[in-house]
Amino acid sequence: MTTAQKPTGAVGKPLDRVDGKTKTTGAAEFAAEHTYPGLAHAALVHATISRGRITALHTDDASAVPGVITVLTHRNAPPLEPVPKTSPLDLSSMVSGTSVDYLQTDEVYWDGQPIAVVVAENAAAANQAAALVRAEYAPSEAAVDFTGAEANARPQPSSPIMPAGAKKGDAEEALAAAPVALDLRFTTPPHNHNALEPHATVAVWDGDRLTVHEPTQAIDWFRAHLAARFGLPADDVRVLSPFVGGGFGGKGAVWPGTILTALAARATGRPVRLALSREGVYRTVGGRTPSIQRVAVGASHDGKLTALVHTSVTRTGRVGGFPEPVTTQSQHLYAAENILLEQKLVRLDLLPNIPMRAPGEAIGTFALECAIDELAYELDIDPIELRLRNEPEANPLDGKEFSLRTLAESYRQGAARFGWHERTPEPRSMRDGRWLVGMGAASAYHPAGYFTADITVRLSADGTVLVRCGFQEIGTGGATAQAQIAADALSVPFQAVHVEYGDSALPKGPFAGGSMQTATVAASLLEACKKLKRSLRTMARRTGGDSHEEVLRRANVPHIEAKVGSSTQLGRKSDQARFMLRLARDRRRWVRASTGAHFCQVRVDPDTGEVRVTRWTGVFSIGTVVNPKSAVSQLRGGIVMGLGMALSEETLVDPRTGRIMNPSLSEYHIPVHADVPPIDVSFLGTPDPTMPGGILGAGELGITGVAAAVANAVHHATGKRVRDLPISVDKLL
Amino acid sequence: MEISLRINGSAETLEVQPQVSLLDALRDQLGLTGTKKGCDQGACGACTVLSDGARITSCLALAVQYEGHEITTIEGVDHPLQEALVRADGLQCGYCTPGQICSAIGMLAEHKEGMASAVTEDDEVDELDEEEIRERMSGNLCRCGAYNGIVEAIKEVAG
Known part of the structure; x- marks a missing residue:
């Protein structure tokens, strides 16, 4: 590990995660494990058409199963308030997975939509009964074939926060005039998050107060959504989410299971648990959109880019979905004279898509970074050298300042660590026994920013510090990192800090998304610590005393506390306004991102086309590295997910029926131990001067660029360009 | 039916249906929730426990098959x-x-x-x-x- 930081305090030290023991002893209690007296169990019945109406639902056989309490359908379910309209002025409105009013209508919007819920005394009875519900439908015409719908794509809705395109000069004209030009088409398939913990909900009503245990990446937004759907004040909803068994975006929205569990609990007057099966997750939790992308590049013979065109077609559902910002990285990576970026969308009768680790950049970097590699071969210039020749000094589109730009340094350090100079550029020129060997490189890019968070920090006379903020621990080691930051800010030992999180009863935490949680919580934490120190200084002037413990003892107060943020209605509104203003201001001033360079070595079996990734090096810039141990894990985790995307992952949607055909971990192949080589991760460690504590994001950066690095290495090994993910053996034979 | 298992060193008697998996018996009847359910079809390994020291995926094991065996779950591991x-x-x-x-x-x-x-x-x-x-x-x-x-x-x- 190389890092420019010299840790003097806790920040920058590779400390063990504070919840390590809880997680290695089986003591960590995940949502599905919460139990209550009288707990009933729910199971979902899923629609088997993509669009239409339910004409009959036969529930008698299901109701007759011993132990069944009720079968809820659109005919007998209690009412629900409609889904709140999405508004940029209320970020919590982004949390609706779909706009469907579950069990309030006979309409079906996707294959897999829940059309009934069985509640029973035990899970086995609920599951058995759910399988006995029979539905009859009047199907209507459905559009479910993504590739077939390409011609109908419309421009994505554009906003200042998420522009759907960008333009500089006339890229098409420059492309036509370029001495060397390539015009390429890439495709990526749908993906599913496949967090190892399937979504689960335990819902309990106490009069008109609702408590929900559920793994979520967005406790506060989740609570706001539930309150809106059940017509409650937000304070009457409590969401507990102390452990989240992996999220990757899939737990960043409210999906039908959650709403229906709370509805079932209200209907039966019983606490209800719904633990989704793996198939249930595929049918009711959106995944990553597929994409069709065009990347066209034009260059002079010495490798200066004169034209860069990147366009994308992705999909959303007719009842919701997230327009994926596929061309984001193409705004910022290369100093092309002319740039044209366009994102288009088709709307299909499928379960709406949702962000999955680095939405946009994960698939966008695949197309862009493969195209750059292809151009390098066309020009006979080393692919890294070509990137360095086009490294911009300011944002290529508009000349805006980069807050921190270290990509060239990542390439220089990475090339040395990896041994790039040993690579002979000719495809099929390197061998290891009978295996073909290839090396490939690609850039990693992920935008950075931060939300707002409320926090309280309490300093006690016994020397301990209590930090309280309702953020989410989704595996990043958040509590450990924030304890490190608090320890340094207050000059106390790391062990003296305790962090409470994962509960809506705590001060409002941020969404764990966009790789923004660590910086967001840090911003409020640092501000609160500053306030505390100010109060202490004031106190010390009166009491005297060398340490804060001494000051508090002399003042005869057990503790002092500092707060950032307000939970009142007005406080929340002004919070939101401040966030939007800051976002707009920051975007005018800087382009902020975490970046890095990937180096991949593969070997390919010349007879079977089997690709094995044998070596990996990544050098990244994530600003201040709060905890190098958990930060390395974040980057490795992204790279591992990228390996799956490159080589094996694909959600198969039947283009005739819209049904997901491989809703299981035995048919959707995520990387296993044997697929993952030792991954060498290092950081440049330069703090970003514009971010709280100098911290950029780490969670999503790792996956960006990975599939391109693999594809480029596969080309180097075999001479074959695979532009359609995943790079499965059939494409290499 | 009634079965006797030794779990983490202590004898447990359970009333289970013959189709109940060892995983569900551990989690739902014995409250040993450290063993996880990730797929319920033997594809992910989250439910792995030890039976007489040998690893098994407890979601693919019927509880009744393990009568008389020594089962170790994460709660009984000290390693x-x-x-x-x-x-x-x-x-x-x-x-x-x-x-x-x-x-x-x-x-x-x-x-x-x-x-x-x-x-x-x-x-x-x-x-x-x-x-x-x-x-x-x-x-x-x-x-x-x-x-x-x-x-x-x-x-x-x-x-």
Whole structure:
């Protein structure tokens, strides 16, 4: 590990995660494990058409199963308030997975939509009964074939926060005039998050107060959504989410299971648990959109880019979905004279898509970074050298300042660590026994920013510090990192800090998304610590005393506390306004991102086309590295997910029926131990001067660029360009 | 039907339907929720426990088949691997971790007994190197991608 930081305090030290023991002893209690007296169990019945109406639902056989309490359908379910309209002025409105009013209508919007819920005394009875519900439908015409719908794509809705395109000069004209030009088409398939913990909900009503245990990446937004759907004040909803068994975006929205569990609990007057099966997750939790992308590049013979065109077609559902910002990285990576970026969308009768680790950049970097590699071969210039020749000094589109730009340094350090100079550029020129060997490189890019968070920090006379903020621990080691930051800010030992999180009863935490949680919580934490120190200084002037413990003892107060943020209605509104203003201001001033360079070595079996990734090096810039141990894990985790995307992952949607055909971990192949080589991760460690504590994001950066690095290495090994993910053996034979 | 199991050293008597999996019996009837359900079809390894020291996926095991066997779940494990995993950061969200630990303990015993793996050359069971560990642990998925840390921790305790 190389890092420019010299840790003097806790920040920058590779400390063990504070919840390590809880997680290695089986003591960590995940949502599905919460139990209550009288707990009933729910199971979902899923629609088997993509669009239409339910004409009959036969529930008698299901109701007759011993132990069944009720079968809820659109005919007998209690009412629900409609889904709140999405508004940029209320970020919590982004949390609706779909706009469907579950069990309030006979309409079906996707294959897999829940059309009934069985509640029973035990899970086995609920599951058995759910399988006995029979539905009859009047199907209507459905559009479910993504590739077939390409011609109908419309421009994505554009906003200042998420522009759907960008333009500089006339890229098409420059492309036509370029001495060397390539015009390429890439495709990526749908993906599913496949967090190892399937979504689960335990819902309990106490009069008109609702408590929900559920793994979520967005406790506060989740609570706001539930309150809106059940017509409650937000304070009457409590969401507990102390452990989240992996999220990757899939737990960043409210999906039908959650709403229906709370509805079932209200209907039966019983606490209800719904633990989704793996198939249930595929049918009711959106995944990553597929994409069709065009990347066209034009260059002079010495490798200066004169034209860069990147366009994308992705999909959303007719009842919701997230327009994926596929061309984001193409705004910022290369100093092309002319740039044209366009994102288009088709709307299909499928379960709406949702962000999955680095939405946009994960698939966008695949197309862009493969195209750059292809151009390098066309020009006979080393692919890294070509990137360095086009490294911009300011944002290529508009000349805006980069807050921190270290990509060239990542390439220089990475090339040395990896041994790039040993690579002979000719495809099929390197061998290891009978295996073909290839090396490939690609850039990693992920935008950075931060939300707002409320926090309280309490300093006690016994020397301990209590930090309280309702953020989410989704595996990043958040509590450990924030304890490190608090320890340094207050000059106390790391062990003296305790962090409470994962509960809506705590001060409002941020969404764990966009790789923004660590910086967001840090911003409020640092501000609160500053306030505390100010109060202490004031106190010390009166009491005297060398340490804060001494000051508090002399003042005869057990503790002092500092707060950032307000939970009142007005406080929340002004919070939101401040966030939007800051976002707009920051975007005018800087382009902020975490970046890095990937180096991949593969070997390919010349007879079977089997690709094995044998070596990996990544050098990244994530600003201040709060905890190098958990930060390395974040980057490795992204790279591992990228390996799956490159080589094996694909959600198969039947283009005739819209049904997901491989809703299981035995048919959707995520990387296993044997697929993952030792991954060498290092950081440049330069703090970003514009971010709280100098911290950029780490969670999503790792996956960006990975599939391109693999594809480029596969080309180097075999001479074959695979532009359609995943790079499965059939494409290499 | 009534069955007797020894779980983590103590005798337990359970009333179960014959189709109930060992996993569901552990989690729902005995409250041993450290063993996780990730797929319920033997594809992810999150439910791995030890039966008489051998690793099994408890979601594919019927509780009634294990009458008289000694079952060890994560709650009954006290092994240096647990601390080694924390040091090597071989976990993130923690959901697959109990299964990884039980599987690794079973795997170490298999190796000690001279059981070959798919990557053991000529079935000559030798040192447990990284390639062997990765191959032998491939039934335990980790979506957070903590594989490097898990392998490092196992190597340390196999030492």
